[in-house]
Amino acid sequence: xxxxxxxxxxxxxxxxxxxxxxxxxxxxxxxxxxxxxxxxxxxxxxxxxxxxxxxxxxxxxxxxxxxxxxxxxxxxxxxxxxxxxxxxxxxxxxxxxxxxxxxxxxxxxxxxxxxxxxxxxxxxxxxxxxxxxxxxxxxxxxxxxxxxxxxxxxxxxxxxxxxxxxxxxxxxxxxxxxxxxxxxxxxxxxxxxxxxxxxxxxxxxxxxxxxxxxxxxxxxxxxxxxxxxxxxxxxxxxxxxxxxxxxxxxxxxxxxxxxxxxxxxxxxxxxxxxxxx
Numbered sequence: 660x661x662x663x664x665x666x667x668x669x670x671x672x673x674x675x676x677x678x679x680x681x682x683x684x685x686x687x688x689x690x691x692x693x694x695x696x697x698x699x700x701x702x703x704x705x706x707x708x709x710x711x712x713x714x715x716x717x718x719x720x721x722x723x724x725x726x727x728x729x730x731x732x733x734x735x736x737x738x739x740x741x742x743x744x745x746x747x748x749x750x751x752x753x754x755x756x757x758x759x760x761x762x763x764x765x766x767x768x769x770x771x772x773x774x775x776x777x778x779x780x781x782x783x784x785x786x787x788x789x790x791x792x793x794x795x796x797x798x799x800x801x802x803x804x805x806x807x808x809x810x811x812x813x814x815x816x817x818x819x820x821x822x823x824x825x826x827x828x829x830x831x832x833x834x835x836x837x838x839x840x841x842x843x844x845x846x847x848x849x850x851x852x853x854x855x856x857x858x859x860x861x862x863x864x865x866x867x868x869x870x871x872x873x874x875x876x877x878x879x880x881x882x883x884x885x886x887x888x889x890x891x892x893x894x895x896x897x898x899x900x901x902x903x904x905x906x907x908x909x910x911x912x913x914x915x916x917x918x919x920x921x922x923x924x925x926x927x928x929x930x931x932x933x934x935x936x
Contacts, residue, residue: 660767661723670769674722676703677711684708696866699771701812704861706771714769722769729773730766734758736780743787744829756899761892771812778808779818786826786846790833795842801826802846806853810861813871823847 666674679690680703695703713725737757741750757763766773785801805822808815827843834842858864 660764661720661727666719666769670719670722672698673707673770674710674714674719677707677709677714680704680708681711696863697869699866700814700870701771701775702810702858702861702863702866704863705807705811706774709774710769719769723767726769726773727767729777730763733773733777733780736777736784740780740784740787743784743791756896760896775808775812775815778804778811779815779822782808782822783825783829786822787829789826789842790830793833795845798826798842798846799849802849803853805850806857809854810857810863813867816871819850823850 676690676695676699679688682688683690692703699707710722710725714722717724734754734757738750738754741753745753766776782801782804785797785804789795789798789801805819809819823843823846826846827839830839830842858867
């Protein structure tokens with residue numbers, strides 16, 4: 660798909676504004692801030708300049724290869740996360756399911772989506788590392804990665820509750836429910852503070868207001884059509900996930916002595932590559 664067709668409107672907008680942003684930083688030239696905030700659903704100072712650099716080196720193909728690199732990185736992080744939680748076999752299955760989904764193929768275009776997906780995957784992996792290590796350092800980095808993902812693409816805000824819940828359940832077996840809840844709340848506060856700081860420093864509150872809070876959509880799609888698209892794009896993954904959760908729940912052995920705090924793992928202090936070995 661890298662060289663299969665010409666740039667569509669969104670790609671052209673991001674690469675063009677990225678070039679203008681670089682010219683503004685390097686040479687003090689003006690750039691269409693008002694236009695950028697109206698058409699970009701992400702901060703114009705994060706992905707567009709990166710995409711413009713890749714575009715200047717390899718034209719549109721170079722910018723799309725950058726997106727492919729982000730998606731490959733997200734896939735690697737998915738494997739590392741699943742292998743830490745479940746094991747190598749499960750990680751391979753999860754990665755294969757992820758790589759075979761239709762949205763993955765569409766995320767090779769030169770837009771903000773691949774970078775944001777990579778940062779969300781990085782946030783999830785760092786949350787798992789925080790649980791393994793029982794340290795807040797990786798959790799701080801996880802909050803920062805999630806905040807940067809949201810600043811890169813504002814629509815990624817919808818995944819934040821899932822990431823926060825994931826962080827809680829990733830921490831739960833290692834530090835107990837009470838501390839996991841406290842750490843998850845702390846993670847949420849850190850994410851909110853870092854996201855607000857990023858948007859303030861980049862001066863893009865106007866973009867959020869226009870494209871997210873006060874967005875006006877001229878067209879209208881029937882709910883049945885939207886649900887049909889969800890079923891076509893993600894139905895298999897949703898059904899597979901629900902089946903896996905049901906099977907895992909039935910496979911659990913009931914605890915006869917009441918809930919106890921999970922025991923420490925002898926591998927918890929080791930890095931991921933040592934644990935996998």
